[in-house]
Amino acid sequence: MPSRDNIHVIVARYLRDNAYNSTLEAFKEELGLEDDMIPIPSDHSMTLESIIEQKRLYDLAMGIQELDIKADTQNQWVVPSPTFKSVLPDQLSNILFVSVANLSMPTSIDDPSAGTSVRPCILVTEADRSLRIFDFYTFDPLKVYTHLHSSPILTLEVLDENTIMTGGMDGRLVVSKPATGEITAEQKDHFKYLVKIAISKDQKYVATVGYDKKVHVYTIERSETEPPKFNKIGSLSFPTNPEAAAFTYQDGDDEIPKLVISRRDSTFLYYYKLQPNLIEFARHNLNPESNSWVSFCAMDIALDPTEQKYLGVATSSIPHMRFMMLESGNDAILKNSFTRAPQDAYSTSRITWRPEGSGIWCNGDDGLIRGVEVSTGAVVAELKHHQGKVKAIYAGKVDGKEVVVTGGFDKTVAVWEVEKR
Structure with a gap:
């Protein structure tokens, strides 16, 4: 059919x-x-x-x-941007998530009694349910864990050099130590896929997004001697699956963030206060013309890394992803541009900000990574390597230098840098 x-x-x-x-x-x-x-x-x-x-x-x-x-001649795409490519040599399966973080890892792969040192690492989750950790500079495989979840890991966040959080298709939120794989805490509040973990910038609040049409919000208690403890603030239920979530700060309130959520078959962003309980206080329409023929949702939401007040949004628009930028808590859409990134109803749109905020990188089903200049909304850069869908993308800095890491259904992970290795 x-x-x-x-x-x-x-x-x-x-x-x-x-x-x-x-x-x-x-x-x-x-x-x-x-x-x-x-x-x-x-x-x-x-x-x-x-x-x-x-x-x-x-x-x-x-x-x-x-x-x-x-x-517009100011605030343009900062150059140089990452263009030099290296590829992880290991044989992998379909890539679901990638990230880069400083982790405390053993100094010797072969000696279990060796000490640890903090180093930049690449974290990769795959369809075979594994979490793999590689040394960023040598690409040496440091650890492979398959016991954290009973099904593939869809999302990952790093709390500190000794603590990572993962969310999987089994609906579990798992806290573990990267050096040993020891599970120190877990939550099982979702009964379907856990697709997104959002953490506030002060790391006091966590939200999990699930395909059981639920969002759960917690505070985290952490100490040097005790494992992390999650205290649930509340839960939200939606008529369709939520897709994205991010914590934002508004009205000069730097103490308690607000939570913004998107969901399938809705062009709105929904804003919630966290204390004393979860209360919706605003919703903003990404399609203010309310044209009945245009149906999309925000598939990914990312807070800008510099001013921490602008939301970058990747939409589910077919046949090409649209990038939008708006000020958090404000209806006005500052940018609304077509990225030319092809996608269909089954695609997973992803964006990530460049570290200095001059642009975003977005994925696509044609294997290209596109760089969008925020000041103009124009596509000004392309990274070419992957064959087929790019599922995962990360942008940040390692030792002060900008990097991009991408993973796709071609079972490869590419590392893009501003200088040739």
Whole structure:
């Protein structure tokens, strides 16, 4: 049976929904379509109207970009940016998540009694449920853990050099030590995939996002002698799966952050206060024109790394991802640009800010990593290596130098740097 987004199905739905019955019968006979092959469209199905509207918005965005590029000469894409590529030599499976962090790891791989040292490491999670840790400079494999979760790990956050948190398809939130793999704490509040872990900048609050249509929010108690302890503030339930979450600070309140959440089949961002309990206090529409033919959601939300007040948003728009930027807590959309990154209804859109905030990197189903200049919304850089979908992307600094790490369904991990190794 053809997919919902098959062009013949889209045309047939259009003919049926507009009562062009004789034309529809001729079309079905010509192509051999049956009635059960022409389903009722869901909210995220493509239609002829949505395709035309997306094309109109794309042309409009391209025109605005050209004007912006001519008018804006400040705050442009900082150069040099990472362009030199190295590839991890190990044989891997499909890559689900990548990150880079300073971790306390054994100084000798072969000697269990050896001491530890803090060094930059690459963390990789794979479809075989493993977490692999590599030395950033030598690419030596330091540790491989397969016991942390009973199914693949979808998301990971580093609390400090001795503590990492992982979330998996088993719905568990697991805290472990990277040097030994010892599990020190865990929560099992989701009964389906745990797809996102969000941590406040002061590391006092954690939110977990699950495909059981739930978001759970906790405070973390940590000490030098005791394992981390999670205290649940509350839980949120949604009519569709939540996709992304981030902690933000507004109105000069640096004590208690706010939580912003997106969900499937909704163009809104939902804002919640954390104390004394979870209360929604605002929702902002990413599609203020409320055009019924445009249906998307925010698939990823990232707070800017410098001023900590701008939200970068990657949308589920088909056939190309859109990048939006807005000030947290404000309805005004500051940037709305097409990234040209192809995707479909099953893609996982991801963005990550450059460390100095001049741009973002985004993934795509064609294997390219695209760099978007925030001041103009224009695509100004491309990193070419992967064959097929790029699932994971990280950007940050190692010893003061900018790096990008990417992983895909071609079972490779690429490391991009500003200087050749």
